[in-house]
Amino acid sequence: MAGESDVVAAAAMPTVREPAWMPRHHLVLFALLLAGLLVAPFMLYPIFLMKVLCFALFASAFNLLLGYGGLLSFGHAAYFGMASYVSAHAAKVWGLTPELAILSGTLIAAVLGLVFGALAIRRQGIYFAMVTLAFAQMVYFFSLQAPFTGGEDGIQAVPRGHLFGLFDLSRPEPLYFFVLAIFFGGILLIYRIIHSPFGQVLKAIRQNEARAISLGYQVNRYKLAVFVLSAALSGLAGATKAIVFQLASLTDVYWAMSGEVVLMTLLGGMGTVFGPLVGAAVIVTMQNYLASFGDWVTIIQGAIFVIAVLLFREGIVGVIAKWTKKPL
Amino acid sequence: MSDGVILAAQDLTKEFRGFFAVNGVDLSVQRGSVHALIGPNGAGKTTCFNLLTKFLSPTRGRITYNGQDITSLPPAGIARLGMVRSFQISAVFPHMTAVENVRIALQRERGDSYDFWRSARVLSVFDDRAAALLEEVGLTEFSDTLAEELPYGRKRALEIATTLALNPEMLLLDEPMAGMTQEDIDRISALIKRVAKSRTVLMVEHNLSVVADLSDRITVLARGQVLAEGDYASISKDERVIEAYIGGGHE
Ligand SMILES: Nc1ncnc2c1ncn2[C@@H]1O[C@H](COP(=O)(O)OP(=O)(O)OP(=O)(O)O)[C@@H](O)[C@H]1O
Numbered sequence: 001m002a003g004e005s006d007v008v009a010a011a012a013m014p015t016v017r018e019p020a021w022m023p024r025h026h027l028v029l030f031a032l033l034l035a036g037l038l039v040a041p042f043m044l045y046p047i048f049l050m051k052v053l054c055f056a057l058f059a060s061a062f063n064l065l066l067g068y069g070g071l072l073s074f075g076h077a078a079y080f081g082m083a084s085y086v087s088a089h090a091a092k093v094w095g096l097t098p099e100l101a102i103l104s105g106t107l108i109a110a111v112l113g114l115v116f117g118a119l120a121i122r123r124q125g126i127y128f129a130m131v132t133l134a135f136a137q138m139v140y141f142f143s144l145q146a147p148f149t150g151g152e153d154g155i156q157a158v159p160r161g162h163l164f165g166l167f168d169l170s171r172p173e174p175l176y177f178f179v180l181a182i183f184f185g186g187i188l189l190i191y192r193i194i195h196s197p198f199g200q201v202l203k204a205i206r207q208n209e210a211r212a213i214s215l216g217y218q219v220n221r222y223k224l225a226v227f228v229l230s231a232a233l234s235g236l237a238g239a240t241k242a243i244v245f246q247l248a249s250l251t252d253v254y255w256a257m258s259g260e261v262v263l264m265t266l267l268g269g270m271g272t273v274f275g276p277l278v279g280a281a282v283i284v285t286m287q288n289y290l291a292s293f294g295d296w297v298t299i300i301q302g303a304i305f306v307i308a309v310l311l312f313r314e315g316i317v318g319v320i321a322k323w324t325k326k327p328l
Numbered sequence: 329m330s331d332g333v334i335l336a337a338q339d340l341t342k343e344f345r346g347f348f349a350v351n352g353v354d355l356s357v358q359r360g361s362v363h364a365l366i367g368p369n370g371a372g373k374t375t376c377f378n379l380l381t382k383f384l385s386p387t388r389g390r391i392t393y394n395g396q397d398i399t400s401l402p403p404a405g406i407a408r409l410g411m412v413r414s415f416q417i418s419a420v421f422p423h424m425t426a427v428e429n430v431r432i433a434l435q436r437e438r439g440d441s442y443d444f445w446r447s448a449r450v451l452s453v454f455d456d457r458a459a460a461l462l463e464e465v466g467l468t469e470f471s472d473t474l475a476e477e478l479p480y481g482r483k484r485a486l487e488i489a490t491t492l493a494l495n496p497e498m499l500l501l502d503e504p505m506a507g508m509t510q511e512d513i514d515r516i517s518a519l520i521k522r523v524a525k526s527r528t529v530l531m532v533e534h535n536l537s538v539v540a541d542l543s544d545r546i547t548v549l550a551r552g553q554v555l556a557e558g559d560y561a562s563i564s565k566d567e568r569v570i571e572a573y574i575g576g577g578h579e
């Protein structure tokens with residue numbers, strides 16, 4: 001595998017302090033993650049894994065806004081859910097190939113993010129969160145009423161279709177590797193955003209907004225840009241989920257979904273690259289295994305969250321990063 | 329308005345719920361000068377800075393910079409015109425190293441940095457200049473120290489390096505020497521003298537020997553109003569100024 005040979009090459013050259021594009025421990029972790037995900041479908045249910053991947057991407061996109069943009073949105077279900085509807089509709093009614101259906105969903109999420117973000121970033125802190133929640137509720141009621149979303153039924157039996165018109169995604173292997181590619185590409189893009197010149201400015205704004213302004217940075221434009229990126233990537237996750245589960249439903253736009261992504265991010269560790277992945281994996285696993293408890297899942301989930309927050313406020317990966325003194 | 333004036337304010341006023349923190353201040357700063365704004369605690373000096381740089385909107389009054397009316401400009405826009413401020417309470421990026429702090433300012437040279445697809449390694453072109461700026465303020469040995477871990481005086485020095493990194497035409501420094509050791513004060517004084525050769529400096533400073541040493545012109549503020557204006561010799565003899573300082577309980 002290419003990633004691993006890079007690691008070996010980097011280790012063999014002691015003169016090179018850091019590999020060209022990321023610190024060595026990140027490279028190793030990404031390589032292990034990819035390796036793990038390549039063998040995982042031989043041991044775990046692919047459908048379960050794909051659910052984890054979609055939510056891990058969603059949580060990472062949310063974390064881009066919260067952990068790196070310093071903006072708490074309580075309405076990210078709007079982008080996830082609306083992208084899911086559009087992707088499902090495009091595949092089922094317009095007959096688009098899955099990659100184009102997903103692209104349509106992602107674009108809609110980006111446009112929604114641009115409109116809602118432009119209005120929300122005029123407000124600060126809790127007011128910002130309330131505005132994002134209000135917009136998400138509007139999207140929910142729209143989804144409940146609009147004919148194309150299928151109301152309570154949602155859009156069901158979405159065809160998975162043929163990727164690029166070639167690969168049959170109704171077979172589990174191509175589908176899994178397609179989802180894995182989207183997930184990994186999305187995560188690497190987020191990683192790059194964080195470690196770009198743009199990411200540096202975001203970091204400065206988060207740490208001292210007044211100082212960033214006094215240096216001439218038009219901070220609201222940077223906030224809007226990261227909002228749109230986060231919404232688009234959340235949309236990518238939602239749109240992919242619609243193809244995987246062949247379903248887009250009200251659950252995806254409901255406010256509880258907005259809460260769940262906050263939970264995943266905080267549990268895993270906000271402001272860390274790998275935290276949201278761990279948070280998403282833990283929550284999705286928990287929901288799967290506790291499904292038999294019915295409504296109790298929510299309560300158990302809440303209890304675990306409270307305990308986690310009390311025990312380690314930085315989240316699982318945040319605590320590990322603190323121990324190892326390495327940014328993760 | 330004469331050609332020599334870079335920054336001017338007329339009737340600058342800021343009211344906080346009935347309290348006039350700044351009240352009808354007229355100010356004009358000569359290009360290339362070091363202009364000091366002094367006055368007892370609570371006189372309205374910081375509020376003046378906030379108004380001039382638009383971190384606060386004036387209740388009344390007009391501000392011009394290089395002859396251009398900037399009264400309705402946003403604060404980032406003012407920085408982009410070349411008038412850059414520092415803050416009274418040290419303003420650094422706490423979880424970034426000293427060199428990263430300076431680099432964020434140097435990065436402004438690229439224009440806007442919306443390029444989220446590029447690696448931050450492109451910013452390494454600024455490393456040499458960041459190092460040079462840190463050397464100017466005596467922070468070379470701290471380049472890789474997180475800003476929050478620097479002692480207070482060093483933070484102030486870092487702030488000045490960051491401000492200078494923008495190569496501004498005009499600097500507004502709010503108590504740049506506060507909390508510094510005498511050795512630091514001497515170094516920063518020398519630095520301000522050096523940079524002031526090609527720039528204009530407006531500064532708030534409580535250390536009167538620094539004010540005497542550096543400034544060409546001094547405006548004294550008390551209770552939001554201009555009490556006196558002139559060079560150090562005339563100001564230090566002014567009865568009202570002495571009165572205000574004693575009455576204001578300063579030092
Ligand atoms: N945002 C605000 N709201 C209400 N009052 C304010 C505000 N900012 C400043 N003030 C008041 O305005 C007055 C002037 O404050 P300012 O900070 O400008 O004084 P200063 O001259 O900078 O004092 P110091 O030497 O202590 O820094 C003070 O009485 C202060 O309490």
Ligand SMILES: [Mg+2]
Binds near residue numbers: 374
């Ligand atoms: Mg002050």
